[in-house]
Amino acid sequence: xxxxxxxxxxxxxxxxxxxxxxxxxxxxxxxxxxxxxxxxxxxxxxxxxxxxxxxxxxxxxxxxxxxxxxxxxxxxxxxxxxxxxxxxxxxxxxxxxxxxxxxxxxxxxxxxxxxxxxxxxxxxxxxxxxxxxxxxxxxxxxxxxxxxxxxxxxxxxxxxxxxxxxxxxxxxxxxxxxxxxxxxxxxxxxxxxxxxxxxxxxxxxxxxxxxxxxxxxxxxxxxxxxxxxxxxxxxxxxxxxxxxxxxxxxxxxxxxxxxxxxxxxxxxxxxxxxxxxxxxxxxxxxxxxxxxxxxxxxxxxxxxxxxxxxxxxxxxxxxxxxxxxxxxxxxxxxxxxxxxxxxxxxxxxxxxxxxxxxxxxxxxxxxxxxxxxxxxxxxxxxxxxxxxxxxxxxxxxxxxxxxxxxxxxxxxxxxxxxxxxxxxxxxxxxxxxxxxxxxxxxxxxxxxxxxxxxxxxxxxxxxxxxxxxxxxxxxxxxxxxxx
Amino acid sequence: xxxxxxxxxxxxxxxxxxxxxxxxxxxxxxxxxxxxxxxxxxxxxxxxxxxxxxxxxxxxxxxxxxxxxxxxxxxxxxxxxxxxxxxxxxxxxxxxxxxxxxxxxxxxxxxxxxxxxxxxxxxxxxxxxxxxxxxxxxxxxxxxxxxxxxxxxxxxxxxxxxxxxxxxxxxxxx
Amino acid sequence: xxxxxxxxxxxxxxxxxxxxxxxxxxxxxxxxxxxxxxxxxxxxxxxxxxxxxxxxxxxxxxxxxxxxxxxxxxxxxxxxxxxxxxxxxxxxxxxxxxxxxxxxxxxxxxxxxxxxxxxxxxxxxxxxxxxxxxxxxxxxxxxxxxxxxxxxxxxxxxxxxxxxxxxxxxxxxxxxxxxxxxxxxxxxxxxxxxxxxxxxxxxxxxxxxxxxxxxxxxxxxxxxxxxxxxxxxxxxxxxxxxxxxx
Numbered sequence: 094x095x096x097x098x099x100x101x102x103x104x105x106x107x108x109x110x111x112x113x114x115x116x117x118x119x120x121x122x123x124x125x126x127x128x129x130x131x132x133x134x135x136x137x138x139x140x141x142x143x144x145x146x147x148x149x150x151x152x153x154x155x156x157x158x159x160x161x162x163x164x165x166x167x168x169x170x171x172x173x174x175x176x177x178x179x180x181x182x183x184x185x186x187x188x189x190x191x192x193x194x195x196x197x198x199x200x201x202x203x204x205x206x207x208x209x210x211x212x213x214x215x216x217x218x219x220x221x222x223x224x225x226x227x228x229x230x231x232x233x234x235x236x237x238x239x240x241x242x243x244x245x246x247x248x249x250x251x252x253x254x255x256x257x258x259x260x261x262x263x264x265x266x267x268x269x270x271x272x273x274x275x276x277x278x279x280x281x282x283x284x285x286x287x288x289x290x291x292x293x294x295x296x297x298x299x300x301x302x303x304x305x306x307x308x309x310x311x312x313x314x315x316x317x318x319x320x321x322x323x324x325x326x327x328x329x330x331x332x333x334x335x336x337x338x339x340x341x342x343x344x345x346x347x348x349x350x351x352x353x354x355x356x357x358x359x360x361x362x363x364x365x366x367x368x369x370x371x372x373x374x375x376x377x378x379x380x381x382x383x384x385x386x387x388x389x390x391x392x393x394x395x396x397x398x399x400x401x402x403x404x405x406x407x408x409x410x411x412x413x414x415x416x417x418x419x420x421x422x423x424x425x426x427x428x429x430x431x432x433x434x435x436x437x438x439x440x441x442x443x444x445x446x447x448x449x450x451x452x453x454x455x456x457x458x459x460x461x462x463x464x465x466x467x468x469x470x471x472x473x474x475x476x477x478x479x480x481x482x483x484x485x486x487x488x489x490x491x492x493x494x495x496x497x498x499x500x501x502x503x504x505x506x507x508x509x510x511x512x513x514x515x516x517x518x519x520x521x522x523x524x525x526x527x528x529x530x531x532x533x534x535x536x537x538x539x540x541x542x543x544x545x546x547x548x549x550x551x552x553x554x555x556x557x558x559x560x561x562x563x564x565x566x567x568x569x570x571x572x573x574x575x576x
Numbered sequence: 577x578x579x580x581x582x583x584x585x586x587x588x589x590x591x592x593x594x595x596x597x598x599x600x601x602x603x604x605x606x607x608x609x610x611x612x613x614x615x616x617x618x619x620x621x622x623x624x625x626x627x628x629x630x631x632x633x634x635x636x637x638x639x640x641x642x643x644x645x646x647x648x649x650x651x652x653x654x655x656x657x658x659x660x661x662x663x664x665x666x667x668x669x670x671x672x673x674x675x676x677x678x679x680x681x682x683x684x685x686x687x688x689x690x691x692x693x694x695x696x697x698x699x700x701x702x703x704x705x706x707x708x709x710x711x712x713x714x715x716x717x718x719x720x721x722x723x724x725x726x727x728x729x730x731x732x733x734x735x736x737x738x739x740x741x742x743x744x745x746x747x748x749x750x
Numbered sequence: 751x752x753x754x755x756x757x758x759x760x761x762x763x764x765x766x767x768x769x770x771x772x773x774x775x776x777x778x779x780x781x782x783x784x785x786x787x788x789x790x791x792x793x794x795x796x797x798x799x800x801x802x803x804x805x806x807x808x809x810x811x812x813x814x815x816x817x818x819x820x821x822x823x824x825x826x827x828x829x830x831x832x833x834x835x836x837x838x839x840x841x842x843x844x845x846x847x848x849x850x851x852x853x854x855x856x857x858x859x860x861x862x863x864x865x866x867x868x869x870x871x872x873x874x875x876x877x878x879x880x881x882x883x884x885x886x887x888x889x890x891x892x893x894x895x896x897x898x899x900x901x902x903x904x905x906x907x908x909x910x911x912x913x914x915x916x917x918x919x920x921x922x923x924x925x926x927x928x929x930x931x932x933x934x935x936x937x938x939x940x941x942x943x944x945x946x947x948x949x950x951x952x953x954x955x956x957x958x959x960x961x962x963x964x965x966x967x968x969x970x971x972x973x974x975x976x977x978x979x980x981x982x983x984x985x986x987x988x989x990x991x992x993x994x995x996x
Binding site: 265271276283287289302325326329330338339553554 | 590611612613616618625628651654657660662678679685690692696699705709714719
């Protein structure tokens with residue numbers, strides 16, 4: 094370490110690569126296109142603080158939908174009872190449960206990206222971990238609301254919590270619904286904490302660069318973070334623990350949700366493969382939702398085109414393809430075993446799925462969950478097109494919603510007492526579902542203007558770790574292990 | 577005895593900062609008297625600093641143990657307190673107990689990890705502290721204390737190594 | 751040796767096929783007149799849901815008469831009517847899944863109890879019942895005067911959001927037990943009957959103690975032409991259906 098003029102070792106240097114090559118690499122890869130941290134900070138702050146009339150219009154419209162379709166309709170539901178919903182005998186559960194499973198599924202993508210990709214050191218995760226993790230927290234809020242909506246006497250739902258009381262009884266831990274309560278609470282708290290921890294340094298940055306009410310807001314939330322060695326050590330240790338520990342939590346949550354169905358003795362439900370089938374289904378719909386969110390963020394927020402690039406859609410698209418293959422594997426497992434088994438009522442059920450009045454849903458599900466991803470996502474050029482991948486993601490989400498609709502109300506129609514078979518027709522669940530979607534988007538839009546959506550310190554860390562190395566005649570990207 | 581003062585030196589990059597730390601050591605500033613403040617986590621090895629100790633893993637294990645006990649209480653205590661038979665299952669069911677204990681163990685571990693960060697870093701801390709905003713812009717700051725009389729000597733040495741700014745560390749409201 | 755009639759497959763203590771109260775329904779005698787359904791509704795304060803809700807599968811009768819037929823019109827052959835109510839399973843699938851302990855097994859009468867004031871309305875129990883005999887209060891149904899005069903004071907009136915089902919007229923069981931206890935004797939076989947058995951004009955429904963070998967229900971069960979619904983699911987139902995017998 095001589096004391097001569099230091100080399101700017103942030104910029105990838107390669108004396109043999111042509112300028113054209115370098116420019117190309119810089120354009121393609123965020124990690125090879127470093128900017129001074131001050132500039133990154135300024136970009137993120139500007140994208141957060143730029144609030145136009147379009148933002149307010151969006152918030153107003155979403156707010157109106159939430160007020161009427163969510164809170165208004167829910168109030169009506171509580172006042173009138175579940176008769177205004179579509180549930181009946183034998184479909185005692187309907188769209189509320191479908192929504193619950195759907196939103197928990199969406200929330201798994203956030204954890205996948207911020208935890209599993211971190212553990213596997215997939216560097217491409219860096220710019221969008223927080224955007225994905227926000228989906229987890231807000232998705233779980235919607236899932237929780239959907240659970241409360243489906244309860245007959247929701248004002249007494251506190252009876253399901255193990256707290257000291259005068260009723261002389263605690264909740265029943267034999268019941269999968271009680272496991273649901275514990276699992277979803279654990280997951281909600283864990284993912285919110287996991288969202289907040291890496292946010293602290295960025296809140297400190299925002300605190301340093303803002304004034305007025307924003308400065309107060311960030312000052313309080315940043316907890317006095319400065320970036321001392323001690324603080325970074327504690328933070329990084331905690332993040333490592335979280336990344337490893339939240340993975341089994343994530344797997345357990347959707348497995349436990351699947352046991353709401355698998356533990357019941359209904360034809361088509363009592364399947365041992367529901368655990369992993371639901372987990373991979375969650376990842377399937379979740380990754381599809383992530384690309385939609387990223388495409389929208391990239392298109393609507395300033396400077397996001399620098400942070401979120403085609404390479405990220407390419408990488409996520411590869412994951413989507415693999416997950417789609419996994420989903421197809423588990424679906425076929427479940428289907429083949431039921432089809433072969435020959436149990437009378439399961440046979441009726443499978444026939445009802447494929448040839449009943451909603452048989453089109455079953456075929457549509459297979460087309461959008463398997464055929465379209467396999468047809469589109471193998472091609473690197475198509476994968477690098479954000480809007481194409483986002484459309485595929487949207488179709489996957491539609492397909493996964495169909496899958497859960499088939500599993501809950503459609504499967505409940507067929508049971509062992511044919512005298513009770515009756516089709517389920519949604520009632521107030523429709524506006525309430527639209528309301529939860531609007532609420533999710535509203536929370537996200539507001540959050541995007543309140544907290545920095547790009548984890549700038551992680552992006553800078555990644556840019557520091559990436560360099561170019563010459564192997565023979567080829568210039569190759571190399572990543573250093575910084576930890 | 578000369579009074580000790582606190583100085584904050586800002587460096588634009590990792591290289592000069594690590595050289596500066598070595599220089600400071602040579603000039604008599606001990607490791608305990610130094611603290612490095614940065615906008616991204618730079619490992620102690622890169623700067624030639626001694627390893628930082630953290631209580632977070634121990635707290636995580638402790639929290640996991642507390643969570644385990646809580647889960648065991650729910651799984652085994654509830655049926656003992658309220659012995660209600662359901663569905664031909666034993667009073668204390670096997671597989672459901674596993675689920676309950678697992679979830680609460682994980683919850684205990686993660687909450688205590690989170691609170692461990694707060695505890696170890698003394699968060700939240702809203703008192704005025706030595707800091708400059710340039711640090712979150714990617715500069716590396718070295719906060720150190722040295723005798724008053726060495727101030728000029730040290731400042732000159734650091735400036736030679738590329739320090740952008742050397743000033744008395746003032747505790748400011750963040 | 752573990753006797754699986756005493757200790758269930760999960761290691762839980764389950765009573766064998768014997769239990770206390772049981773019902774035998776002679777399907778050869780049943781005419782499908784639905785007097786039992788009406789009597790049950792009167793006895794247990796079951797609300798009237800109205801035409802629209804009933805058409806949508808929300809009728810709240812605790813008992814239903816299932817009718818099936820074979821063949822195509824005009825060669826249609828009726829099969830015996832099947833009155834279906836809660837089977838009071840010994841190993842009830844509805845019990846473990848309720849998160850609020852609102853449906854539990856009674857040690858005294860060995861029936862499946864529905865505790866209205868613990869129910870929060872998650873409806874998992876109804877999904878898990880293979881017989882689909884549970885009714886849910888989808889709304890608060892009205893009883894315009896003077897229908898409210900018909901309410902049975904021995905039975906709770908349920909509000910919206912609560913699950914309910916056949917209780918083997920547990921209020922009548924308790925009244926008979928109280929009466930017998932105050933007279934210092936056991937309840938006699940045939941001393942009382944649930945509303946359905948009482949109302950049946952063909953005497954197709956018989957009620958009594960299955961663990962008393964001399965009771966009429968035990969004798970009818972021993973006749974040998976009885977079947978239990980979905981017995982292979984391991985639910986240990988307490989209702990036996992007699993078909994094609996003497």
